[in-house]
Amino acid sequence: MKPFNNDRAAPYTHAPTSVERTMREVMLALLPATAFGLYLFGWPAILLFAVTLAACVLVEALCAAAAGRPLRATLGDGSALLTGWLLALSLPPWAPWWIGVLGAVFAIALAKHAFGGLGQNIFNPAMVARVALLISFPVAMTAWVAPQPLFSADAPGFAEALEPIHMFALAYGYVFANPETALAAATVFVLVSQVKINVTNAYAGSLAWSNFFSRVTHYHPGRVVWLVFNILISLLLMLLGIFETLELVLAVYGNIATAWLGSLV
Numbered sequence: 001m002k003p004f005n006n007d008r009a010a011p012y013t014h015a016p017t018s019v020e021r022t023m024r025e026v027m028l029a030l031l032p033a034t035a036f037g038l039y040l041f042g043w044p045a046i047l048l049f050a051v052t053l054a055a056c057v058l059v060e061a062l063c064a065a066a067a068g069r070p071l072r073a074t075l076g077d078g079s080a081l082l083t084g085w086l087l088a089l090s091l092p093p094w095a096p097w098w099i100g101v102l103g104a105v106f107a108i109a110l111a112k113h114a115f116g117g118l119g120q121n122i123f124n125p126a127m128v129a130r131v132a133l134l135i136s137f138p139v140a141m142t143a144w145v146a147p148q149p150l151f152s153a154d155a156p157g158f159a160e161a162l163e164p165i166h167m168f169a170l171a172y173g174y175v176f177a178n179p180e181t182a183l184a185a186a187t188v189f190v191l192v193s194q195v196k197i198n199v200t201n202a203y204a205g206s207l208a209w210s211n212f213f214s215r216v217t218h219y220h221p222g223r224v225v226w227l228v229f230n231i232l233i234s235l236l237l238m239l240l241g242i243f244e245t246l247e248l249v250l251a252v253y254g255n256i257a258t259a260w261l262g263s264l265v
Contacts (some may be wrong), residue, residue: 048100
């Protein structure tokens with residue numbers, strides 16, 4: 001009997017399969033439940049699903065380019081697409097679209113490529129992203145809503161899916177019987193959240209301006225001066241419509257970047 005010579009690395013069992021085929025089979029298995037879930041929760045869920053998948057593929061491409069890996073092989077294995085798929089299914093169906101974008105960064109950049117890429121990560125990237133999002137945004141990640149099937153009378157349209165206030169209004173509708181009270185509570189929640197975020201950004205911006213100016217000029221006029229200065233700049237940007245202009249410019253560059261990635265793949 002010929003002795004076994006273990007001079008090869010694992011795996012020792014081979015089968016007519018591949019990573020690409022495995023990913024496709026998993027996505028095909030998820031397709032019926034996903035389609036039914038998207039039908040039940042309508043346009044907000046469809047928008048969140050599409051944004052999450054696209055963000056995962058984009059972050060995968062950026063990480064692969066930064067690591068010097070071939071984009072065709074990295075994106076072609078389907079692992080980023082499946083990660084985005086699993087992440088989207090684990091999110092509240094009416095969560096804001098930016099939740100999916102941040103989840104893609106957590107899943108692909110931190111939970112996957114930070115450990116070396118496909119096969120090197122010790123945790124499931126989609127579930128790592130879900131835990132990170134749940135810790136960072138507990139309100140948005142726990143705002144579950146009842147199904148409102150697509151094209152039904154009460155289902156939100158595509159334009160409403162872009163506004164997170166509808167998700168919070170519906171969530172508060174289960175707490176308050178009066179629709180006006182539910183809408184008022186949702187409005188107060190959004191206003192308090194935005195004020196908290198903007199106050200934090202204003203103070204952080206004043207710290208940056210103060211440190212920069214004091215290092216360059218060796219003079220410090222006071223923290224309040226830079227706080228007011230930072231708030232005035234923010235108001236000026238909003239009143240002049242700079243953000244809308246940037247949105248249009250970035251949309252053009254986004255289409256160019258998408259076409260470039262498509263040509264590489």
